[in-house]
Amino acid sequence: MRLGVLVNPIAGMGGRIGLKGTDGKVAEARQRGAEPRAPERARRVLDRLAERDPSIEIVTAGAPMGADAVRAAGFDPRVVYEPAGPSTTIDDIEQTESSGDTDTTAGDSDTTAADTREAVEAFVDNDVELVLFVGGDGTAADVAEALSDTVIPLLGVPAGVKVYSSVFAVSPEAAADIVVEFDRIEQREVMDIDEEDYRAGEVSPELRAVASVPVADGLQSAKQRGGGSVEALAEGVASGVDPETTYVLGPGSTMAAIKSALGFEGSPLGVDVWRDGEVLAVDASEDEILAAMGEQNTIIVSPIGGQGFVFGRGNPQLSPEVIRQADVEVVASRSKLDDLRALRVDTDDPELDADLSGWQQVRVGKFETRMLKIV
Known part of the structure; x- marks a missing residue:
């Protein structure tokens, strides 16, 4: 298999500090000392993938959007897209953690939604058979948009705060297992919400796309609102x-x-x-x-x-x-x-x-x- 791997390095950064996402809040998240979530999630899925099938051919984007994590897992990827912003590597993250430096947020960068779309378009040009991305619902929507004129499936490794879409595996390890084991695909919904409304206490999920996704038990369902008297x-x-x-x-x-x-x-x-x-x-x-x-x-x-x-x-x-x-x-x-x-x-x-x-x-x-x- 030729697998496209993409990491959104800022996905989920605002979660533990109570920002409920990073849309428009990256600078504030940095100031509050937020730590990146996506690089470690990427490490887990790629380590499991290396255990299951080290022969998989990987196409990816430059650091911090995939190449560093892919190489750390022992793969020799083909890098087909370089993000315009400054990059931070897995080694940088470890050095920052060990030094206790809180002035910079390791793994963070000035990558944008456009970087995500352009990287996935480069994956398509290089004939990937599946796009595996690490991020949240916004990343899923950007990946789906870039794949909209293709039949290439996508699969998400959940790293965002508000993972509403049904295109994600239930965990990084489950995502790796799905990559190795799936034999068919189905159409699933990509949902997203407005983070400013979410921070104000309003949840109105919006259908952003319908995408092809591998069929497997390790996929999460779409979020449903509970009913009944409480x-x-x-x-x-x-x-x-x-x-x-x-x-x-x-x-x-x-x-x-x-x-x-x-x-x-x-x-x-x-x-x-x-x-x-x-x-x-x-x-x-x-x-x-x-x-x-x-x-x-x-x-x-x-x-x-x-x-x-x-x-x-x-x-x-x-x-x-x-x-x-x-x-x-x-x-x-x-x-x-x-x-x-x-x-x-x-x-x-x-x-x-x-x-x-x-x-x-x-x-x-x-x-x-x-x-x-x-x-």
């Missing part, structure tokens, strides 16, 4: 709170009902921290959550409808460090669970993902619970 569920959570426990409350409409039952409005699409009647943080970043946590902590989250993700989609502020300092309680309406076969996590920490896997109790009413497996 008032009793919220009442059950509120009636059982412990005054000594700090509660870290995730985003979403189900969680909004719980926040209301606790007596505050909160952030509809952000993470809030509450203890014994006091709101400690609203729309908090990872650092703000850690600062507000106490000796005894519980994270309450609701899975994304249709996808089943508990961590890793829409709530990157709930980082591995935050999760490791808390118990986890999962809540969901009955109708949301009816559409799910399993729950999923994608925390950027494979060891933590493995620790979280297994059977999980999910509150669906004031007293009722169901058991669902995290896979």
Whole structure:
């Protein structure tokens, strides 16, 4: 196979610091000390690909849009496009992390949506059979646009904050497995939302494209909005709170009902921290959550409808460090669970993902619970 590999180096940078994306916010993300997410996600998918099939021929763009990560995995790629902006390599990232330098954001660059489209057009000119990209919904839309006049399929490695589209694998490792194993393709939707509206608490996904995607069990579903009454569920959570426990409350409409039952409005699409009647943080970043946590902590989250993700989609502020300092309680309406076969996590920490896997109790009413497996 001749595989086109593209990395959006700024995808997901704004997540843990509470920016809910990087559209128009790259400079602010840098100032807040945001770290790149995409290079490590690229490293994981390419390392797995090297294990599964080191003979794959890879076409890519120059650093930081793919070439550095591809070479680090042991491949000898054909570089067919060079981004105009300054590049930062995998080695630069490691040097920055080891030095503790926070003045620059390793892996970041001035690459643009035009770079993405032009790189993919160069892949097409070099006869790739599949485009594997690392990014979010905006990257997916740009890749799909560049492929619109072709029959070449695309496959996403999720690295954005708001991964709504059904063209992504559920994890970097699953993406590599799909590349090696798929034998047919199907049409799937590329969705995106306006990040400014998203930051203001409004979610209106827009269909951006319909793209060819490999058919496999490791693909995530499109996000669906949950239905069903959550008032009793919220009442059950509120009636059982412990005054000594700090509660870290995730985003979403189900969680909004719980926040209301606790007596505050909160952030509809952000993470809030509450203890014994006091709101400690609203729309908090990872650092703000850690600062507000106490000796005894519980994270309450609701899975994304249709996808089943508990961590890793829409709530990157709930980082591995935050999760490791808390118990986890999962809540969901009955109708949301009816559409799910399993729950999923994608925390950027494979060891933590493995620790979280297994059977999980999910509150669906004031007293009722169901058991669902995290896979």
